[in-house]
Amino acid sequence: MTGQPANANLKGAFFLDEMVFHPSPEFRKNANVQDARIYLDAEENWLEYWNKEAEKLHWFQKWNFTLRWEQPFAKWFVGGKLNASYNCIDRHLHEGRKNKAAIIFEGEPGDSRVLTYQDLYREVTKFANVLKDLGVKKGDRVSMYMPMIPELPIAMLACARIGAVHSVVFGGFAAGSLRDRINDAGSKVVITVDGGYRRGKVLPMKKNVDEALKENDTVEKVIVVKRTGTEVDMVEGRDLWYHDLMKDALIGCPAEAMNADDMLFILYTSGTTGKPKGIVHGTGGYMVGVSSTHRMVFDIKEDDIYWCTADIGWITGHSYVVYGPLANGATTVIFEGAPDYPARDRFWEIIEKYAVTILYTAPTAIRAFMKWGDHWPAGRDLSSLRLLGSVGEPINPEAWLWYYNNIGKKRCPVVDTWWQTETGHIMVSSLPGISAAKPGSATMPLPGIEVDVVDPAGNPVPAGQSGLLVIKRPWPGMLLTVYNDPQRYVDQYWSEFENMYFTGDRAVKDKDGYFWMLGRVDDVINVSGHRIGTMEVESALVDHPAVAEAAVIGKTHEIKGQAISAFVTLRDNYVGSDELVQELKKHVAAKIGALARPDDIFFTAELPKTRSGKIMRRLLRDIADGKALGDTSTLANPETIAELKESYTD
Numbered sequence: 001m002t003g004q005p006a007n008a009n010l011k012g013a014f015f016l017d018e019m020v021f022h023p024s025p026e027f028r029k030n031a032n033v034q035d036a037r038i039y040l041d042a043e044e045n046w047l048e049y050w051n052k053e054a055e056k057l058h059w060f061q062k063w064n065f066t067l068r069w070e071q072p073f074a075k076w077f078v079g080g081k082l083n084a085s086y087n088c089i090d091r092h093l094h095e096g097r098k099n100k101a102a103i104i105f106e107g108e109p110g111d112s113r114v115l116t117y118q119d120l121y122r123e124v125t126k127f128a129n130v131l132k133d134l135g136v137k138k139g140d141r142v143s144m145y146m147p148m149i150p151e152l153p154i155a156m157l158a159c160a161r162i163g164a165v166h167s168v169v170f171g172g173f174a175a176g177s178l179r180d181r182i183n184d185a186g187s188k189v190v191i192t193v194d195g196g197y198r199r200g201k202v203l204p205m206k207k208n209v210d211e212a213l214k215e216n217d218t219v220e221k222v223i224v225v226k227r228t229g230t231e232v233d234m235v236e237g238r239d240l241w242y243h244d245l246m247k248d249a250l251i252g253c254p255a256e257a258m259n260a261d262d263m264l265f266i267l268y269t270s271g272t273t274g275k276p277k278g279i280v281h282g283t284g285g286y287m288v289g290v291s292s293t294h295r296m297v298f299d300i301k302e303d304d305i306y307w308c309t310a311d312i313g314w315i316t317g318h319s320y321v322v323y324g325p326l327a328n329g330a331t332t333v334i335f336e337g338a339p340d341y342p343a344r345d346r347f348w349e350i351i352e353k354y355a356v357t358i359l360y361t362a363p364t365a366i367r368a369f370m371k372w373g374d375h376w377p378a379g380r381d382l383s384s385l386r387l388l389g390s391v392g393e394p395i396n397p398e399a400w401l402w403y404y405n406n407i408g409k410k411r412c413p414v415v416d417t418w419w420q421t422e423t424g425h426i427m428v429s430s431l432p433g434i435s436a437a438k439p440g441s442a443t444m445p446l447p448g449i450e451v452d453v454v455d456p457a458g459n460p461v462p463a464g465q466s467g468l469l470v471i472k473r474p475w476p477g478m479l480l481t482v483y484n485d486p487q488r489y490v491d492q493y494w495s496e497f498e499n500m501y502f503t504g505d506r507a508v509k510d511k512d513g514y515f516w517m518l519g520r521v522d523d524v525i526n527v528s529g530h531r532i533g534t535m536e537v538e539s540a541l542v543d544h545p546a547v548a549e550a551a552v553i554g555k556t557h558e559i560k561g562q563a564i565s566a567f568v569t570l571r572d573n574y575v576g577s578d579e580l581v582q583e584l585k586k587h588v589a590a591k592i593g594a595l596a597r598p599d600d601i602f603f604t605a606e607l608p609k610t611r612s613g614k615i616m617r618r619l620l621r622d623i624a625d626g627k628a629l630g631d632t633s634t635l636a637n638p639e640t641i642a643e644l645k646e647s648y649t650d
C-alpha cells in the first residue's frame with residue numbers, strides 16, 4: 001500500500017475521506033481478486049454469483065434452487081446436501097493437504113501442538129463416534145464451554161459431522177449466563193475442561209458447569225477435557241473424561257448428508273432485552289458465505305499462516321478461526337492466552353515463532369498495543385506479515401495508522417471488516433488487491449451484498465449524512481432465525497423497515513460510496529468488540545438487594561471503545577459507599593461474567609425519566625461523555641439531571 005496521510009492531527013477525527021491508501025502493484029498482481037469487474041458481475045446477477053461461489057465447496061448433492069425467499073425467511077441452496085466437517089477436513093485429504101498443518105495451537109503456558117488435516121480427521125471422527133455412542137443424534141444440541149484449545153474445534157466439527165448442533169458459550173461467561181444458554185438450547189451434552197488458563201491463573205470452568213447444571217433438566221452427559229490438571233468433582237453417571245472416551249474410539253465416521261438449511265450451530269448474542277438471543281446458522285449458506293469471504297478478503301494462499309485472534313466463543317472465531325479457514329484448507333493459528341502474558345509482546349512473539357502471514361484482530365487490542373508502546377512489536381521479527389485485518393467495532397484512524405505503520409510496516413494492506421453475529425460472515429470490507437482503503441472506513445459492501453444507509457422512513461440518505469444501516473437483499477450466511485423464537489427474529493430484524501434487514505447500526509456513506517460505521521443505535525453496548533445488552537446488566541444490578549433501579553449506558557473508553565457506566569438508585573435503608581460500588585461490580589461479574597463488569601457505578605436519588613416513565617439514557621450518555629446536554633424538555637424530573645451531573649464530575 002502506498003499513500004500519505006493528508007492530516008497530521010488525527011485526534012478525535014473519524015471522517016478522513018481524503019486519506020487514501022492504494023494496494024501496492026505487487027500485492028495487486030498476486031491477489032486472489034484483482035479485477036474490480038467482480039462487483040459489476042455480481043450486481044448483474046447476484047444469485048449466479050453465489051452459485052459460482054457455492055460450487056467451490058463439496059456437495060453430496062447439488063442444489064435445485066439458489067434461493068427461496070419467503071421474507072424474512074431465506075432458504076439458500078434448496079435441495080443441496082453437504083457436510084461442514086467434510087468440507088473442512090475430508091476434502092483436503094484428497095487434495096494434497098493430508099500433511100499440511102490445519103491447526104497450529106499455542107497454549108498460554110507456551111506449549112504448542114500442530115494438527116495436520118489427517119490429525120484433524122482422526123480426532124474429529126473419533127470424537128464423532130464418542131458422541132454417537134453417548135446417544136447424540138442429528139439435531140441434538142451440544143453446548144461447549146471451553147478455552148481456546150484444539151479440542152474445541154474438534155468438538156464443533158464432530159457435531160457438524162453427525163448433524164448435531166453446537167452451541168459454544170464464551171469461556172468468560174459466569175455460571176448464570178452459561179445456565180441460561182444451556183437451558184435455552186435444551187442441550188443433551190456439555191463439553192468443558194477441568195480449568196482454563198488465564199494470565200497464569202486457573203479459571204474453574206468445570207465448577208461453573210456444575211453450578212449451571214443445578215437448574216437444568218436436559219443435560220445427560222458432561223465431557224471434561226483435562227487441560228490444567230485442576231481437581232474437579234466428577235458426578236457419577238454424568239461426567240466423563242474426554243481422554244477416557246477417546247482411548248478406544250474408532251477412527252472414521254461417515255459425514256452425515258445435511259440439507260443446506262439444516263442447523264449447523266446456535267450462538268447467543270445480547271439484544272435489547274435481558275434474554276440473550278440464540279442466533280441460528282444453517283449449513284449450506286453459512287459455509288458458502290464464510291469460505292468465499294475468507295478467500296477473498298484475506299487473500300488466502302496455500303502457504304499462508306493465518307491467525308485470527310478472536311475467541312472461538314464469538315462469531316468471529318466460528319467463522320474465521322474455524323469454518324472459513326478450514327473450508328479453504330488453510331493453516332489456522334489458535335492461541336489460548338492473553339496478549340500481555342507473560343509479556344506485552346506475546347502476539348508479536350507468536351507471529352515471529354510461526355511466521356504468521358495474515359493477522360486478524362480487533363481495534364480494542366490495537367489501542368492497547370499503542371498504549372503499551374512501539375518497542376514491543378519493534379523487538380520482534382514481523383516481516384512474515386503480508387495482510388492485516390480488523391473487526392468488532394469502528395477502528396479509529398489513529399489506531400488504523402498505528403497498525404499499518406508499526407505492525408504492517410507500511411507493506412501490508414489493512415482490511416476493516418464490518419459484520420455481525422447475525423450476518424455470519426463479512427459484509428462490508430475492502431478487497432485487498434482492488435480497493436483503496438480509507439482509515440476508519442470499512443469501505444464497501446462485498447460483491448453480491450447490498451447494504452445502504454437510510455432514514456427512519458427507509459429512504460436512502462444523501463452522501464455524507466448519517467442514517468441507519470440496512471441490508472437490502474438476502475445473503476448466504478444470514479441467520480435462519482432466533483432459536484425457539486421466530487417471532488423475535490421477525491420483530492428484531494424485519495419490522496423496522498419493509499423489505500430490509502435492520503442491522504441496529506448507524507452509518508454514513510461518503511461521496512465515493514465508502515461506509516463509515518458509527519456504532520449501535522439500540523441499547524446494546526460494544527465493549528471491546530463484544531455486545532452487551534444494557535438490560536442484561538440492569539437486571540443483574542437490580543437482582544442485588546441494595547438496588548431499587550438501575551440504568552446502564554455505554555461510555556466512550558480509550559481502549560475498550562465503550563465501557564459500562566451504571567446509574568443506580570438504592571432501596572431505603574441502603575447508603576451508597578465505595579464498598580457498595582465494589583460489591584455491585586462484583587455482583588454483575590458473578591452474574592454475567594467479567595466482560596460485563598461496570599467501570600463506574602453512580603448512586604443517584606432518582607433516574608431522569610420522561611413523563612411516561614421511560615429512562616432517558618441519551619441524557620445519561622451525554623453526562624457520562626461530558627457532553628452538553630441535549631433536549632431535556634420531555635423530562636419529568638429535570639432537577640435530577642443537575643444533581644447527576646454534579647455527582648458524576650465529583
Ligand code: WT7
Pocket residue numbers: 269315316390391392393394395416417418419420421422442503504505517518519520526529530531
Ligand atoms: C456489531 C456486531 C462480527 C464481528 C464481531 C462482533 C460492530 C463489527 C465492525 C467494524 C464498525 C463494527 C457493529 C455490529 N462492528 N465490526 N468493522 N466497524 N463496527 O460481532 O457481537 O455480533 O457485533 O459490532 O456495531 O453491529 P457482534
